[in-house]
Amino acid sequence: xxxxxxxxxxxxxxxxxxxxxxxxxxxxxxxxxxxxxTGITIAVFSLFRVYxxxxxxxxxxxxxxxxxxxxxxVVLGGVMIYAGLKGLDGDQADTWxxxxxxxxxxxxxxxxxxxxxxxxxxxxxxxxxxxIFHIIALTLGGVIAMWEGFDASTLGxxxxxxxxxxAAYLGYDGYGGYGKYRKYxxxxxxxxxxxxxVKYDKEMPKEDPQKEKELPDHPKDEEEKQEExxxx
Numbered sequence: 001x002x003x004x005x006x007x008x009x010x011x012x013x014x015x016x017x018x019x020x021x022x023x024x025x026x027x028x029x030x031x032x033x034x035x036x037x038t039g040i041t042i043a044v045f046s047l048f049r050v051y052x053x054x055x056x057x058x059x060x061x062x063x064x065x066x067x068x069x070x071x072x073x074v075v076l077g078g079v080m081i082y083a084g085l086k087g088l089d090g091d092q093a094d095t096w097x098x099x100x101x102x103x104x105x106x107x108x109x110x111x112x113x114x115x116x117x118x119x120x121x122x123x124x125x126x127x128x129x130x131x132i133f134h135i136i137a138l139t140l141g142g143v144i145a146m147w148e149g150f151d152a153s154t155l156g157x158x159x160x161x162x163x164x165x166x167a168a169y170l171g172y173d174g175y176g177g178y179g180k181y182r183k184y185x186x187x188x189x190x191x192x193x194x195x196x197x198v199k200y201d202k203e204m205p206k207e208d209p210q211k212e213k214e215l216p217d218h219p220k221d222e223e224e225k226q227e228e229x230x231x232x
Contacts, residue, residue, distance in 0.1 A: 010177030017170035024163020031093070031152035032084045035100065038155065039080025042107060046073030062122055069114045076103050097151045101144055104155070109141025 027033045050070055057063045080103065083096050115134040118124040144150050 008181075010174040010181060013170045013174035013177065017167040017174065020163050020170070021167040024160040024167070027156040027163075028153075028160040029156070031097075031156070034084070034152040034156045034159065035080045035096075036084030037159070038100075038104070039077040039082075039084060041077070042073050042080065043077030046070045046077065057124075059122055062118055062124065065114055065117065069110055072110060073107060076107055079103070100152055101147070101150050105141045105145035107141075108137045108144065112138035112141060 023033075023037070027037060047070075050067075053066055053070075054063050057066065080100070083100075112134045115126075115130075115137075119126050119131075
């Protein structure tokens with residue numbers, strides 16, 4: 001099957017950019033949405049790691065440690081989703097704001113701790129980007145735990161910044177794809193040079209090749225005169 005010369009990926013990217021930007025703006029003003037999105041992110045991150053991670057770990061103790069971390073992540077994510085959907089207010093909102101800070105700090109710190117325990121005590125190999133990411137995770141865990149003013153609104157502003165950056169990237173990438181699509185559409189409205197030449201050849205009158213090969217007929221008397229070249 002021939003590969004298509006165009007696509008509508010640019011349209012999907014523009015739609016995703018609009019959705020991402022809208023969610024980011026909404027999250028900056030609604031704590032409940034921050035709780036829900038954060039919980040979904042943590043739960044998905046934890047659940048999607050279960051099978052690939054446990055299948056590829058060689059040591060049973062590493063499987064146990066990582067499974068415990070995954071269970072904690074799913075539980076924390078579920079509690080955050082519950083709080084966001086229930087819509088806590090009043091004293092519950094203040095209490096939940098403090099718990100949210102500690103839950104998030106615990107999640108980041110636990111992820112970094114499990115990683116460094118695996119690499120330091122159980123000889124688990126790693127890469128430089130992964131090492132740097134978990135250094136950042138440990139740092140974030142400590143910063144969030146010590147930052148008393150940290151709450152859902154603070155995280156909502158961070159999500160807004162990430163949303164704007166992601167929407168700008170998707171919009172720019174979609175713009176390039178739309179430009180290629182328009183160039184392809186332009187070629188559809190132009191007749192190929194080969195077709196023009198074929199049409200020109202069909203319109204031109206064709207000469208009969210038999211006429212070119214036939215020689216003019218000479219009268220017989222001229223042939224006789226040419227033979228009588230002697231003097232009697």
